[in-house]
Amino acid sequence: xxxRAKNPQLWxxxxxxxxxAVLGSQVxxxxxxxxxxRAAMHADVRTVDPFWTTQTIxxxxxxxxxxxxxxxxxxxxxxxxxxxxxxxxxDRKVYTFKLRDGLKFHDGTAVTSKDVVASMNxxxxxxxxxxxLMGYTKSLTARDAKTFEWVLTEPxxxxxxxxxxxxxxxxxxxxxxxxxxxxxxxxxxxxxxxxFMFKRDEWVPGSKTVxxxxxxxxxxxxxxSGHAGGKVVKVDxxxxxxxxxxxxxxxxxxxxxxxxxxxxxxxxxxxLKSTAGIKLEAHKAMGTMGILQLNHLHxxxxxxxxxxxxxxxxxxxxxxxxxxxxxxxQTLCFSYFGCGVSMETDAGxxxxxxxxxxxxAEQLFKEAGYKGEPITILQATDHQYITPANLVMIQQLxxxxxxxxxxxxMDWGSVVSRRAKKEAPAQGGWNIFITGTTVVTSSSxxxxxxxxxxxxxxxxxxPCDKRFEDLRQEWAFAPDLAxxxxxxxxxxxxxxxxxxYISFAQxxxxxxxxxxxxxxxxxxxxxxxxxxxxxx
Amino acid sequence: xxxxxxxxxLATIPVMVVVALFVFLLLHLTPGDPAAVIAGDDASPxxxxxxxxxxxxxxxxxxQFLIYAGNLLRGDLGTSIFSNLPVLTLVKQRLEPSxxxxxxxxxxxxxxxxxMGVLAAWKARSWIDRVVMGFSVLGFAVPVFLIGYLLIxxxxxxxxxLPVQGYRPLAxxxxxxxxxxxxxxxxxxxxxxxxxxxxxxASMLEVLSEDYIRTAHSKGVAxxxxxxxxxxxxxxxxxxxxxxxxxTLLISGVVITETVFNIPxxxxxxxxxxxxRDYPIIQGLIILFAGAKVxxxxxxxxSYVFFDPRIRY
Numbered sequence: 001x002x003x004r005a006k007n008p009q010l011w012x013x014x015x016x017x018x019x020x021a022v023l024g025s026q027v028x029x030x031x032x033x034x035x036x037x038r039a040a041m042h043a044d045v046r047t048v049d050p051f052w053t054t055q056t057i058x059x060x061x062x063x064x065x066x067x068x069x070x071x072x073x074x075x076x077x078x079x080x081x082x083x084x085x086x087x088x089x090x091d092r093k094v095y096t097f098k099l100r101d102g103l104k105f106h107d108g109t110a111v112t113s114k115d116v117v118a119s120m121n122x123x124x125x126x127x128x129x130x131x132x133l134m135g136y137t138k139s140l141t142a143r144d145a146k147t148f149e150w151v152l153t154e155p156x157x158x159x160x161x162x163x164x165x166x167x168x169x170x171x172x173x174x175x176x177x178x179x180x181x182x183x184x185x186x187x188x189x190x191x192x193x194x195x196f197m198f199k200r201d202e203w204v205p206g207s208k209t210v211x212x213x214x215x216x217x218x219x220x221x222x223x224x225s226g227h228a229g230g231k232v233v234k235v236d237x238x239x240x241x242x243x244x245x246x247x248x249x250x251x252x253x254x255x256x257x258x259x260x261x262x263x264x265x266x267x268x269x270x271x272l273k274s275t276a277g278i279k280l281e282a283h284k285a286m287g288t289m290g291i292l293q294l295n296h297l298h299x300x301x302x303x304x305x306x307x308x309x310x311x312x313x314x315x316x317x318x319x320x321x322x323x324x325x326x327x328x329x330q331t332l333c334f335s336y337f338g339c340g341v342s343m344e345t346d347a348g349x350x351x352x353x354x355x356x357x358x359x360x361a362e363q364l365f366k367e368a369g370y371k372g373e374p375i376t377i378l379q380a381t382d383h384q385y386i387t388p389a390n391l392v393m394i395q396q397l398x399x400x401x402x403x404x405x406x407x408x409x410m411d412w413g414s415v416v417s418r419r420a421k422k423e424a425p426a427q428g429g430w431n432i433f434i435t436g437t438t439v440v441t442s443s444s445x446x447x448x449x450x451x452x453x454x455x456x457x458x459x460x461x462x463p464c465d466k467r468f469e470d471l472r473q474e475w476a477f478a479p480d481l482a483x484x485x486x487x488x489x490x491x492x493x494x495x496x497x498x499x500x501y502i503s504f505a506q507x508x509x510x511x512x513x514x515x516x517x518x519x520x521x522x523x524x525x526x527x528x529x530x531x532x533x534x535x536x
Numbered sequence: 537x538x539x540x541x542x543x544x545x546l547a548t549i550p551v552m553v554v555v556a557l558f559v560f561l562l563l564h565l566t567p568g569d570p571a572a573v574i575a576g577d578d579a580s581p582x583x584x585x586x587x588x589x590x591x592x593x594x595x596x597x598x599x600q601f602l603i604y605a606g607n608l609l610r611g612d613l614g615t616s617i618f619s620n621l622p623v624l625t626l627v628k629q630r631l632e633p634s635x636x637x638x639x640x641x642x643x644x645x646x647x648x649x650x651x652m653g654v655l656a657a658w659k660a661r662s663w664i665d666r667v668v669m670g671f672s673v674l675g676f677a678v679p680v681f682l683i684g685y686l687l688i689x690x691x692x693x694x695x696x697x698l699p700v701q702g703y704r705p706l707a708x709x710x711x712x713x714x715x716x717x718x719x720x721x722x723x724x725x726x727x728x729x730x731x732x733x734x735x736x737x738a739s740m741l742e743v744l745s746e747d748y749i750r751t752a753h754s755k756g757v758a759x760x761x762x763x764x765x766x767x768x769x770x771x772x773x774x775x776x777x778x779x780x781x782x783x784t785l786l787i788s789g790v791v792i793t794e795t796v797f798n799i800p801x802x803x804x805x806x807x808x809x810x811x812x813r814d815y816p817i818i819q820g821l822i823i824l825f826a827g828a829k830v831x832x833x834x835x836x837x838x839s840y841v842f843f844d845p846r847i848r849y
Contacts, residue, residue, distance in 0.1 A: 047619065054575060
């Protein structure tokens with residue numbers, strides 16, 4: 001009888017088979033191992049209701065979980081997403097939409113027109129552009145399970161553009177159950193029909209948010225392009241890891257502990273650029289625009305001449321060199337609607353583009369009746385770019401020795417609270433604070449909240465100009481892009497004349513990712529898509 | 537002893553009431569508006585007002601306090617304004633990393649600092665003493681975040697021995713937890729070590745000059761025995777006290793260390809809540825921290841009995 005004890009060859013064969021089996025099982029295990037995309041985003045997902053807040057992170061969360069009727073492609077052109085087809089009546093007042101087949105919520109139920117109608121109604125109560133759209137909405141009704149009709153009172157030309165918007169708040173489609181919740185109350189359940197499912201049981205606010213692939217999601221056939229096209233998920237799981245410390249975040253990317261860093265601190269970009277296996281990428285319309293907000297309710301900035309005078313003191317290049325030292329990231333932009341976008345125009349900025357002049361500024365302040373009253377500046381000391389921008393502004397204003405500055409240092413949380421006060425600066429109000437907005441938000445006069453001059457209804461600072469608001473309305477009803485561009489020029493001229501705020505710079509914030517592991521990464525302004533990314 | 541403990545525990549009630557009142561007033565009287573933070577930068581003033589109304593932040597302060605106090609009496613610490621999750625759930629999620637970090641720090645600090653202090657006292661004014669005291673000065677002077685970044689650079693980026701950030705729960709295995717907690721615990725223990733080493737040295741120097749130590753030496757008792765059994769035990773009360781006081785230091789240090797090493801603990805929960813003005817979380821955490829501090833003080837007082845039999849309660 002042939003036994004292993006007696007036959008060394010048999011022993012050898014058994015050993016080889018055992019090793020092969022172990023190796024094989026390890027390979028199989030590796031194949032079975034989940035593909036996890038670890039991403040550090042610019043903020044932590046603290047709120048799971050994307051309509052409840054205008055914070056961008058809520059929109060990023062929303063884009064993972066929910067789907068949209070329309071989406072913007074890589075060129076920021078609106079494309080259908082959940083919508084299969086649509087028709088517009090000749091008077092441009094009646095839009096009839098049909099949903100595409102196979103749309104399902106994460107609980108397995110089908111997406112219906114009723115869900116869409118309820119969702120749009122809820123979104124329209126909170127979002128700025130949504131409110132405008134709803135203001136021109138006569139009715140929004142579900143015709144059948146897959147068809148709904150949007151009837152307008154006027155031929156409002158931006159319906160599709162607004163439904164495809166990429167900035168907050170994006171009009172996501174929720175289940176009717178959640179969409180019926182009061183718009184000022186946060187929803188409890190997160191059940192969308194998007195490409196990822198939210199894992200509530202693994203959610204640790206302030207630390208980690210987990211999404212898993214929604215296996216029943218039916219992507220569009222078109223290739224992925226920005227937020228549009230086929231949302232094909234190529235990983236099993238996405239983890240948003242909140243790294244509040246920018247130094248630690250870049251170290252984690254360098255060490256390979258994370259794959260994707262949405263908003264690397266600009267100071268660390270040279271390190272990341274020179275690290276093998278890391279790539280930096282930015283969309284052409286990606287970026288931030290600085291806003292030096294003036295309070296139009298109180299002297300001296302209740303007088304237009306004092307506001308215009310500020311342009312003779314503020315030098316854009318100084319801000320850019322401080323906030324984004326890398327010249328490749330800077331854009332010396334004089335467009336209120338951002339540069340690199342279709343509405344870009346610097347009309348009206350001509351007087352302010354030249355050399356800065358303290359004397360000219362002083363003359364204008366005098367004409368405005370400035371008598372040396374303190375100018376209260378709310379100086380945020382804990383913000384990535386607002387803090388350095390404040391220092392630049394204070395330095396520039398101190399060169400104008402005729403101005404009496406009252407600089408009040410505080411954290412950003414206090415600034416956002418204090419800026420809402422309409423009282424005079426001496427009674428707890430303010431004159432100036434610095435903030436910013438995204439280029440994509442600014443690119444449309446309608447979504448650009450801080451440029452509005454609707455007096456009491458306007459953003460903090462409360463600029464007031466009927467002519468400008470009329471032009472904005474005209475822009476919203478413009479039938480085509482050419483007319484909108486023409487109106488943007490007029491809007492820009494009026495803005496530079498009235499100065500709702502001082503626009504001080506535009507800079508880009510690239511995303512950084514491990515190019516040695518990831519492929520298919522697409523950048524989009526404001527809200528990055530996390531589908532289509534493949535991990536080795 | 538039992539009566540003493542009960543008395544002390546009862547005395548914590550007014551302390552906690554004062555803490556609750558103080559924290560509430562402090563938060564509501566300082567500038568900052570959670571509704572504005574929630575609404576986001578692009579929200580209009582009307583939107584912010586809508587959220588404020590919904591959250592009850594438009595009510596008078598006394599009304600808000602009554603609601604808060606009523607919930608507190610029922611053991612309800614409230615619900616996070618942002619995540620809509622109960623504060624207790626958030627605390628439970630964060631308790632393990634903070635406890636593991638605190639205990640590891642304590643173990644490292646005591647295990648190293650007490651021998652260092654004993655050694656420095658024994659070899660007073662020698663080079664050993666100077667090295668230990670020099671280390672103590674550094675431990676006090678160098679900020680925790682700087683030590684953290686240096687450790688990350690050397691051990692995580694250059695040597696790749698340990699992870700840069702993150703916490704692995706005990707459920708994933710003790711080895712994984714130890715790897716994730718080692719660098720933060722070392723960084724955090726530096727200041728603590730400095731404090732304990734200095735106090736041990738000072739206390740030991742005083743005891744070592746006592747007559748009974750000289751007697752022990754003259755009787756031929758081994759140096760180690762003199763140092764550890766005769767001297768250290770008698771020098772222990774100030775050391776234990778300083779370890780207790782240092783717990784406050786640990787709480788503030790945890791805040792920074794958890795941020796640098798991205799440990800999802802109570803420290804980061806506190807900082808994030810303060811920055812976002814998430815009042816229920818801040819209030820809940822400060823009450824818990826205050827309770828922990830009162831309890832630690834009580835434990836330290838009780839421990840005196842074991843070190844000095846003359847003490848009776």
